[in-house]
Structures are given as C-alpha cells and as structure tokens.
Amino acid sequence: MSSEESLIFAITDWLFVNSWWLLLPFVMLLVVAAFIVAFVLLLYMISPLISPKPLKLNGAHVVVTGGSSGIGKSIAVECYRQGAFITLVARDEAKLLQAKKEVEKFAINDKQVVLCISVDVASDYSQVESVIKQAQEKLGPVDMLVNCAGMSISGKFEEVPVDHFKKIMEVNYLGSVYPTRAVITTMKERRMGRIMFVSSQAGQLGLFGYTAYSPSKFALRGLAESLQMEIKPYNIYVTVAYPPDTDTPGLAEENKTKPLETKLISETSGVCQPEQVAKIVVRDAVQGNFNSSVGPDGYMLSALTCGMSPVTSITEGLQQIVTMGLFRTIALFYLGSFDSIVRRCMIQREQLRAADKTE
Numbered sequence: 053m054s055s056e057e058s059l060i061f062a063i064t065d066w067l068f069v070n071s072w073w074l075l076l077p078f079v080m081l082l083v084v085a086a087f088i089v090a091f092v093l094l095l096y097m098i099s100p101l102i103s104p105k106p107l108k109l110n111g112a113h114v115v116v117t118g119g120s121s122g123i124g125k126s127i128a129v130e131c132y133r134q135g136a137f138i139t140l141v142a143r144d145e146a147k148l149l150q151a152k153k154e155v156e157k158f159a160i161n162d163k164q165v166v167l168c169i170s171v172d173v174a175s176d177y178s179q180v181e182s183v184i185k186q187a188q189e190k191l192g193p194v195d196m197l198v199n200c201a202g203m204s205i206s207g208k209f210e211e212v213p214v215d216h217f218k219k220i221m222e223v224n225y226l227g228s229v230y231p232t233r234a235v236i237t238t239m240k241e242r243r244m245g246r247i248m249f250v251s252s253q254a255g256q257l258g259l260f261g262y263t264a265y266s267p268s269k270f271a272l273r274g275l276a277e278s279l280q281m282e283i284k285p286y287n288i289y290v291t292v293a294y295p296p297d298t299d300t301p302g303l304a305e306e307n308k309t310k311p312l313e314t315k316l317i318s319e320t321s322g323v324c325q326p327e328q329v330a331k332i333v334v335r336d337a338v339q340g341n342f343n344s345s346v347g348p349d350g351y352m353l354s355a356l357t358c359g360m361s362p363v364t365s366i367t368e369g370l371q372q373i374v375t376m377g378l379f380r381t382i383a384l385f386y387l388g389s390f391d392s393i394v395r396r397c398m399i400q401r402e403q404l405r406a407a408d409k410t411e
C-alpha cells in the first residue's frame with residue numbers, strides 16, 4: 053500500500069469514527085432521489101385513475117335501445133327527469149308509443165321531446181345507421197347511447213334450440229355493436245360522449261341454464277374494454293352495467309321456462325326494481341365509470357372480476373386491491389352452494405323419474 057493510499061484510509065477511518073455526519077448530505081440526497089422515483093411511479097399508477105368530467109344530462113340527447121320496456125324504459129325516465137331529450141328505439145310501435153307517454157309524465161321543462169324509432173337493432177346495420185341519422189337530425193348529435201335492447205333464453209345446453217344461440221348473440225351482441233358503430237364517428241368528432249352496454253351479472257360469471265345468454269353478455273365486456281381504450285383520448289367514456297334479476301316483462305317471460313337450478317342460484321342475488329337499477333347505472337354513466345354494479349353481491353362480483361378493465365377512480369382501484377382475496381374466499385363458498393343446488397336438483401329429478409316408472 054502506497055503512502056497516499058494509507059493516508060486516504062486514515063482520513064476516511066477518522067471521518068467514520070469522528071464525523072460520520074459529514075456523510076449525511078449524501079444519505080439525504082439518496083432519500084430525496086428515492087422519493088422522486090416513488091412519486092413518478094405513483095403518478096403513472098394514478099394517471100388512468102383521473103376521473104372524467106360528469107356529463108350534463110340537462111339538454112343532452114340520450115338514445116335508449118330497448119327503451120320501450122323494463123330496464124330501458126326506466127333508464128329513459130331517469131334521464132328525462134334530469135332534463136334530457138330521449139330517443140326510444142325498439143321494434144313494437146304500440147309499445148313504443150305507450151312508453152313515450154309514460155316517459156313524458158316526468159318532464160321538467162316544456163322543451164323536452166321523446167322521439168320513437170321502430171327498428172330491429174340486430175338485423176341490418178344500414179337500417180340502424182339510417183334511423184340514428186334521422187334521430188340526430190331531429191334532436192341533435194347523440195350525447196349518450198344506452199344499449200339496453202336484449203333478450204334472454206334459459207335452459208339446459210342440450211335443450212336450447214340450436215338456432216337460439218345465434219339469435220341471442222345477434223340481438224344482445226350485434227344489437228349493441230350496430231348502434232354504437234352508428235354514433236361513434238360523431239362522438240369522436242365532438243370529443244365527447246357516453247356509451248352504456250347493459251350486460252348482466254350473468255356476464256360476470258357463467259351459470260347453470262345460461263349457456264346461450266351468458267356468452268352474449270360476456271362479449272359486451274370484451275367489446276367495451278377494447279373500445280374504451282380506443283376512445284378515451286377523445287373524451288368518450290364507456291360504462292358496462294351488470295344488473296341482477298330485475299322485475300321486468302323480460303324477466304317474467306324468461307321465468308316461464310327457467311330451469312329450477314337457474315331460479316335457485318339467481319335468487320342468491322335477489323330481484324331488483326328497474327327504477328332502482330336505472331338510477332345507479334345512469335349515475336355511473338354520467339360520471340364516466342367503466343363499471344356499474346347493483347347491490348352488495350354486484351359490488352363483490354365486480355371487484356372480483358375486474359381483471360384488466362379500466363379504473364375510473366382512486367378509491368375504486370384501492371378497493372379492488374384490498375378486497376380481491378377476501379371476495380375470492382367468499383366466492384368459493386358461493387360456488388360450493390351452487391354445486392350443491394345442481395346436485396340436489398339432479399337427485400330429486402332422478403327420484404321422481406324412478407317413482408314415475410314404478411307406478
């Protein structure tokens with residue numbers, strides 16, 4: 053060791069023993085740098101969480117497909133009572149006129165208009181495009197589109213008529229693609245808008261009896277996630293609503309042929325009123341929330357199945373992070389109880405069949 057080297061060691065030794073505080077500025081510099089790095093990372097994390105500006109419904113043009121009945125009609129009423137202009141879209145003209153009268157009762161000013169358009173949202177794109185154009189000419193560009201037209205068929209996989217699989221996909225999936233496709237260009241030009249897809253809790257988990265219905269509702273989620281990533285820079289926000297069983301003419305129709313298993317499993321989540329569902333989903337769409345769930349089971353299901361879906365607020369993101377493991381634990385109990393419902397129903401049927409034979 054040269055004499056200079058030993059001198060340096062001697063100095064650093066002395067520093068450590070007697071004046072370690074001389075290193076303090078370096079330590080502090082390191083801490084500050086670490087803080088800056090953490091801050092930048094945090095900014096990255098919360099940048100997708102910055103909430104959009106709420107849409108003003110007063111004076112806005114809202115198009116509701118499936119607006120002549122059930123959830124769609126209640127959504128139309130909810131928007132109308134906040135001052136919106138409404139276009140109701142469905143096939144049956146008599147039902148449309150009846151719904152128009154009901155919605156008009158909730159006017160808050162005398163300028164408001166309810167327009168009715170009869171079209172099949174699923175059969176032909178050019179028809180859907182032309183009726184949307186007509187509606188825009190009469191009531192101005194669409195500020196919010198609610199894709200609520202839909203149908204449900206339940207039954208065991210092998211008992212659902214094969215052509216129903218195609219029909220339900222056409223109405224529930226393509227019937228949401230077409231109206232969305234017809235409004236999106238104008239929304240992008242205006243750099244504003246809201247698009248709602250009405251999925252279902254059966255679009256978050258697969259259930260006995262819903263082999264035709266569930267996939268059509270899952271499909272909406274894939275469409276919504278992809279579309280949201282494309283149109284967020286244009287200030288357009290997508291909402292996917294996941295209602296539980298809701299007391300509507302559609303549900304009454306579905307219940308006529310619903311397997312016992314499906315009934316028992318769906319009862320877990322209870323039955324909602326359409327007005328209650330409408331309030332929640334309209335509020336979420338106005339706020340630009342990607343996810344809209346109804347009721348405590350709905351809340352748990354949404355946190356549990358959030359996957360890579362966009363987040364719209366810091367609290368939502370934090371809640372998902374904190375609750376996922378707990379909800380998965382609860383979900384295992386639910387799944388166990390669903391399996392036992394299915395098994396019990398099967399045993400019961402076999403016993404009935406055996407009893408029939410012996411008679």
Ligand SMILES: NC(=O)C1=CN([C@@H]2O[C@H](COP(=O)(O)OP(=O)(O)OC[C@H]3O[C@@H](n4cnc5c(N)ncnc54)[C@H](OP(=O)(O)O)[C@@H]3O)[C@@H](O)[C@H]2O)C=CC1
Binds near residue numbers: 171173301
């Ligand atoms: N009720 C429930 O338990 C739940 C329902 N949902 C979903 O909510 C939506 C509404 O359900 P709900 O209110 O019960 O249904 P309803 O049967 O009460 O109403 C359905 C509406 O959609 C319209 N519609 C159906 N098919 C078409 C079509 N091809 N073209 C245009 N309009 C159509 C109907 O009018 P018309 O027949 O005259 O065309 C009607 O206005 C559906 O997508 C459903 O899957 C989700 C979760 C739970």
Ligand SMILES: CCCCCCCCCCCCCCCC(=O)[C@@H](N)CO
Binds near residue numbers: 306321356
């Ligand atoms: C933590 C985990 C919680 C799990 C909760 C599970 C609850 C399952 C209930 C599913 C109900 C499905 C209703 C479908 C309604 C529908 O879309 C049709 N009626 C349309 O007509």
